Amino acid sequence: MKLLVLPGDGVGPEVTAQALRVLHWFAEHRGLALEVTERGFGLVNWQRHGTLMPDETWDRIEAAEAILFGAIGSLDQQAVIPSEERRKGSLLRMRKALDLYANIRPIRLLDALLEASPLKPRVAKGADFVILRELTAGMYFGTPRGVETLPDGTRRGVNTHSYTEGEIARAIRFACRLARERRGHVTSVDKANVMEAGALWREVAGRVAREEFPDVTLEHMLADNCAIQIARDPRRFDVIVTDNLFGDLLSDAGGAILGSLGMLPSASVNDRGQALYEPVHGSAPDIAGKGVANPLGAILSAALLLRWTAKRPEDAAMLELAVDRALDGGTRTADIAAPGERVVSTSGMGDAVLHELSLLQREA
Ligand SMILES: NC(=O)C1=CN([C@@H]2O[C@H](COP(=O)(O)OP(=O)(O)OC[C@H]3O[C@@H](n4cnc5c(N)ncnc54)[C@H](O)[C@@H]3O)[C@@H](O)[C@H]2O)C=CC1
Numbered sequence: 032m033k034l035l036v037l038p039g040d041g042v043g044p045e046v047t048a049q050a051l052r053v054l055h056w057f058a059e060h061r062g063l064a065l066e067v068t069e070r071g072f073g074l075v076n077w078q079r080h081g082t083l084m085p086d087e088t089w090d091r092i093e094a095a096e097a098i099l100f101g102a103i104g105s106l107d108q109q110a111v112i113p114s115e116e117r118r119k120g121s122l123l124r125m126r127k128a129l130d131l132y133a134n135i136r137p138i139r140l141l142d143a144l145l146e147a148s149p150l151k152p153r154v155a156k157g158a159d160f161v162i163l164r165e166l167t168a169g170m171y172f173g174t175p176r177g178v179e180t181l182p183d184g185t186r187r188g189v190n191t192h193s194y195t196e197g198e199i200a201r202a203i204r205f206a207c208r209l210a211r212e213r214r215g216h217v218t219s220v221d222k223a224n225v226m227e228a229g230a231l232w233r234e235v236a237g238r239v240a241r242e243e244f245p246d247v248t249l250e251h252m253l254a255d256n257c258a259i260q261i262a263r264d265p266r267r268f269d270v271i272v273t274d275n276l277f278g279d280l281l282s283d284a285g286g287a288i289l290g291s292l293g294m295l296p297s298a299s300v301n302d303r304g305q306a307l308y309e310p311v312h313g314s315a316p317d318i319a320g321k322g323v324a325n326p327l328g329a330i331l332s333a334a335l336l337l338r339w340t341a342k343r344p345e346d347a348a349m350l351e352l353a354v355d356r357a358l359d360g361g362t363r364t365a366d367i368a369a370p371g372e373r374v375v376s377t378s379g380m381g382d383a384v385l386h387e388l389s390l391l392q393r394e395a
């Protein structure tokens with residue numbers, strides 16, 4: 032498997048380093064064919080090349096089968112880099128150009144982390160759902176967009192929320208196929224009560240599910256209510272499918288259930304067999320460079336890579352089990368530690384997962 036690694040900014044390089052160690056372990060011990068190329072992304076490119084996106088890197092991105100991405104974003108960047116340059120080197124450009132429309136964000140609360148969750152155990156125990164976020168349309172991509180100056184000299188910022196029937200239908204199909212492999216239940220989330228694009232989303236979701244997936248149960252839910260239900264009763268969800276903006280917000284809310292955004296992995300895929308794997312969190316400038324970031328979102332993204340791109344479901348399950356066991360054994364980064372628990376560094380968590388992998392390999 033040819034893997035392009037883009038560690039990016041902030042904690043991105045720290046967490047991707049641990050995910051890479053794990054993938055190299057699978058290459059060494061389980062016969063994973065792995066060919067890694069690493070390139071800069073974000074501020075590092077600006078500093079080294081004077082552009083956020085060298086042509087050579089972009090060519091590699093377009094041709095990649097799988098990308099392991101860290102994170103992008105720094106506050107300095109907003110100030111010093113012209114907006115045209117920022118667009119060239121943005122994560123949104125990559126998602127759009129590769130047509131990575133299906134962003135899969137699994138949220139599973141392990142018993143070992145019940146203490147880290149802000150929810151009561153009787154509410155959160157066993158929560159296990161997936162958010163399928165549409166990733167290439169909606170508010171982040173609609174036109175017109177921009178900031179214009181009005182005749183009175185004040186400015187107006189404009190972003191447009193737009194969805195075609197085709198963009199909605201393919202997201203719903205993806206969610207229904209996912210649900211078939213799980214508990215067969217899809218919650219389609221929109222704001223059909225106030226947005227025309229939301230009403231269309233609801234209509235198309237209903238039609239596609241009814242006509243093409245009669246074995247899947249579909250419910251509709253308004254996005255504001257969904258935010259409440261994720262905190263009130265997360266176990267009621269199996270697959271949530273929603274648009275780009277709501278999916279961004281609701282998946283961070285899902286991260287809160289686990290106590291930290293650092294736990295959440297994601298995969299973004301297109302219909303041409305390309306995929307981008309990244310933790311859900313951003314560059315976390317508040318903790319970057321300290322060696323304290325939780326690498327499990329990145330490591331669990333590597334498990335998704337083993338399952339979907341490498342087509343090695345047994346290795347993916349083995350890695351997920353190694354993570355469960357490391358947590359069961361009490362290994363904690365600061366973000367998920369309860370008072371009194373022993374805290375390890377980013378690489379310490381990587382060590383614990385590798386140790387569990389070695390034990391599992393010996394047991395096999
Ligand atoms: N996919 C991406 O590359 C994303 C990039 N961003 C960018 O990241 C920058 C920072 O944004 P924020 O709103 O602060 O979001 P963030 O996700 O970077 O951080 C939110 C909170 O979660 C914590 N956190 C995040 N990852 C963690 C980890 N691995 N371990 C422990 N704690 C972790 C941070 O310390 C912070 O308190 C911005 O420039 C934003 O645009 C934000 C989200 C996603």
Ligand SMILES: CC(C)CC(=O)C(=O)O
Nearest residue numbers: 122123171279311312313
């Ligand atoms: C560029 C942003 C939309 C990234 C983000 O917040 C995310 O993907 O969750």
Ligand SMILES: [Mg+2]
Nearest residue numbers: 279280283311
């Ligand atoms: Mg987000």
